[in-house]
Amino acid sequence: MNLRVRPAEREDIPAIRLLLAETWHAAYDPLFGAERVAAMTEAWHSEDNLGREQDEAEAFPAKRIFLVAEEQGALVATASAVLMDEETVKLTRLYILPDHQRRGLGRAMLEQCFAHFLLAHRGQLEVLAGNASAIAFYRRFGFSEAATTANAATHAKPEPLAPLIFEVPLPLARPPG
16 A cells, blocks of 8 residues: 555645545435435535635644545545644544545544644544444544543433544554454
């Protein structure tokens, strides 16, 4: 695998948008339906929104990171994270094209996002309760539900579309295998 992980650049925005559309349809069509996913992707992953995020990452590298991974010149993954406070980094995005998953790329991008913020002691992210594969992926790295969502889940089973907050101490643990 000839893979390169690097900061996103302005020229990457159209390809990132296409990558996000494909990965969102693969991950969320079963939960939301293709029409709703297309509308969400159009709104949330517009070139303007992605461009603003890239500009912020470039202007404030101590607060935000926006990465892409490319293989043979084609973008195959993207990840973003933001420093929430002195000790907490929130992973805001980690999407990998379906045919590039389960090859270690998710781990590499996750590690690089969190390693960027050297003084942070906690990683955080949100994942939909119905996204079982993402939940399993993050749990392999030691992520567990934050107390606020774990307490709510004990009173009632979370809805499949409810966001769950997961946290992990940093640095990340290496999953087995």
